[in-house]
Structure formats: C-alpha cells, structure tokens
Amino acid sequence: MISSALQIALAHHRAWTAKDLDLAMSFLADDMVCEAPAGRIEGVEAYRAFLAPFxxxxxxxxxxxxxxxxxxxxxxxYDTETIAAASAPAAECVTVRGGLIVHNRFVFDRTPFDAFARRAQ
Structure with a gap:
C-alpha cells in the first residue's frame, strides 16, 4: 500500500513532468515553502514561476x-533528460499536511543548467 504522502508526491511529480502545471499546483498548499539550490521559495505562485521554465x-x-x-x-x-543535460538527477523530500504539500526540500545539481544559460547568452 502506498502512503498518502507518497501518493501526493507522485501525483505532483507526474503532473509537472507531463507539463500540466495547473494540476501540479493543485497538490500544493498556497503557503508552501520550497528549499532549492536557487534559495527559499515561498508560496505556490512563486514555486510555479520557479518550476515553469524548467x-x-x-x-x-x-x-x-x-x-x-x-x-x-x-x-x-528521479532523473531528467533536458535540453541542457542528458542526465540531470534530482530528489525531493516533501512534507504533506491536510492532503497538500507544505514543504519541499528540492536537491539537484545546477552546474549543467548554469553552463547552458551562459552558452545561451
């Protein structure tokens, strides 16, 4: 049996990797917090702005x-294939309350993305 927090984390992941950000955001609390290599992101709208370009x-x-x-x-x-890198592994540790993700500690290597951004300039 899959735990409730894991069900929500997987549903969120499936939604954003399918590029359905409206559905992905529906799994997040409005005041959610994400700790990412880019820094602390507060609120679902700020998180959407962070995630959408990727x-x-x-x-x-x-x-x-x-x-x-x-x-x-x-x-x-999970591992992602992106325009910037053939392999870009990442991990997310999420906390769920009331059926919504309230905290996400998101870890990934920014190196290939920073190099890609420099090349694009």
Missing part, C-alpha cells in the same frame, strides 16, 4: 529512480 521549456523526459514515504513525508528521486 517543466515547460527544458524538460524532455523524466524517469523515476526511487520513491518512499509515510503518512507525512515522501522522498522521490
């Missing part, structure tokens, strides 16, 4: 590596 503009595909969770916490690790 999900809609760079992402080619995503492959789930592992996913674990309990009733309040889920950890997913």
């Amino acid at each position: 999900a809609e503009g760079m992402l080619i595909r995503a492959e789930m590596i592992a996913a674990f969770g309990d009733e309040t916490t889920a950890l997913i690790m």
